Amino acid sequence: MTQLVKIAFSLNGRPVETSIPPNTLLIDLVRDCFGFKGTKRSCDMEVCGACTMLLDGEPISSCTTLAVDADQCEVTTIEGVTPASGMSRVQEAFVVHGAIQCGFCTPGFVLAVTALLRRNPAPTDEEIRRYLRGNLCRCTGYAKIYEAIKSLASEANANAA
Numbered sequence: 001m002t003q004l005v006k007i008a009f010s011l012n013g014r015p016v017e018t019s020i021p022p023n024t025l026l027i028d029l030v031r032d033c034f035g036f037k038g039t040k041r042s043c044d045m046e047v048c049g050a051c052t053m054l055l056d057g058e059p060i061s062s063c064t065t066l067a068v069d070a071d072q073c074e075v076t077t078i079e080g081v082t083p084a085s086g087m088s089r090v091q092e093a094f095v096v097h098g099a100i101q102c103g104f105c106t107p108g109f110v111l112a113v114t115a116l117l118r119r120n121p122a123p124t125d126e127e128i129r130r131y132l133r134g135n136l137c138r139c140t141g142y143a144k145i146y147e148a149i150k151s152l153a154s155e156a157n158a159n160a161a
């Protein structure tokens with residue numbers, strides 16, 4: 001019989017506790033047990049970024065992260081950065097700049113951009129490229145996504161001036 005491991009962590013700002021087999025992946029726990037389905041699964045091998053979550057504020061691939069590694073940490077999914085009504089400024093910028101088509105990659109991008117802007121509200125082109133290299137989009141391309149992020153960076157620069 002598989003030994004279960006007890007873990008406790010914060011999920012989108014709420015404390016949760018559960019007992020799981022040690023090989024449970026974070027994406028399965030969050031989607032199937034806690035019902036946060038905004039996280040997408042695609043490559044299952046840490047290539048596409050569709051499954052991005054924030055672990056203690058940093059983007060990670062939840063398809064290759066063991067849920068036990070989230071013990072005592074803060075896990076954030078797209079639901080956790082989406083206001084109860086409306087959209088976050090990152091989500092709004094994606095919409096305004098047409099950075100979404102099918103939207104499958106969008107939760108992962110939004111989380112990566114959210115983490116980047118928390119770290120540096122006015123990132124350089126180089127920093128943006130570096131931060132987003134783990135996220136792939138098959139239909140929008142990257143120009144619109146770039147424009148969306150640049151608009152947020154220029155806002156931050158203008159506010160700082």
Ligand code: FES
Nearest residue numbers: 042044047049063
């Ligand atoms: S599904 Fe996790 S990186 Fe692609």
Ligand code: FES
Nearest residue numbers: 101103105137138
């Ligand atoms: S909008 Fe379809 S994969 Fe990015």
